[in-house]
Amino acid sequence: MTSHRCRPSSVVLSPPLEDDDLLHEILLRLPPQQSYLLRDSLVCKRWRRLTADSHFLQRFHLHHQRPPHLGVFSQPGWSIIFTPTLDSPCRIPPKCFSLRLNNWLGWDLAECRHGRVLLLNWRKHQVMVWDPITNNCSLVDFPPEIYIIYTVAALSANDKGHVHGSCQLWPFKVVLLRTYVGDGDQTVTGVYSSNTGLWGDLTSTVLPDKYRGICMDISSSSTLVGSALYWLSSSAIVAFDTDKQRLAVIVNPFRAKRVDTVQIIQAEDDGLGLAAFHGADYNQRCLEIWERNPNPYGVATWMLSKSVIPQKIFVNYTAMPHVVQYVESVLAIFVRV
Structure with a gap:
């Protein structure tokens, strides 16, 4: 064989x-x-x-998933200035994303989200949505029922299918927020869609008794967590579910604190969270992260998740840091000292 x-x-x-x-x-x-x-x-x-x-x-x-953070927009005077945060060769020159507002008095920088910059003009009763990539500007008139808008937010019209990096391909929405105190004590929201070029029906909710007659100094910028937009005031958190078109008011657990030391963020479980600076002495100062979780009885409570002690950053600063903005796309908190 x-x-x-x-x-x-x-x-x-x-x-x-x-x-x-x-x-x-x-x-x-x-x-x-x-x-x-x-x-x-x-x-x-x-x-x-x-x-x-x-x-x-x-x-x-x-x-x-998360795009790099290209830079920060600010408004010194009548110009929208872009400050890049990336190093060379990825650094974008500031002049590429800067907007001059000559003879456009009254425009105030509101916020940035999904690749667009949102500006608000109370005098002209208009909202401007600016795309820095294409330099296109869209002007949106206030809805006729409301002559004053307290704050606005912009987001991609189809956020569930939103892919960062191709934001200019997506239509957008603008969400307004207006709080009436002493005239029914209610909060009103409305949604504008660039697909239709129209404002949808206004949604309103009556403020709880504990907020009646109190001026809710709502922060100008919002935080998007899931499908809901959140605005912070010294006494409450206003929530608007963009899918269900529902408004809600949540108690702010840090009512005694200044609004500029607290910031709404996205918690680790993708739910609602808060970041708050704590401690008057800069040697004991820390950044606390709180999460809002429902208990077995269906009642949501705030729980301390963790504390961050940033002595190396703030060791030479005796004043309390100010929270400027929370950037959802990169989960970063910007602080001014």
């Missing part, structure tokens, strides 16, 4: 970078800054074709 040993056939393996599928997987793991894709697209025509593919770009944004 004889045995025959089979000789393995010679297989020619192509270099890994010659395989489009494998190269896609490698490029997918690049840092989220667009400059990396731009530089790789200059390698050759094949790499340029792969990095410009719409299917790859969608996978790239979904893979990274």
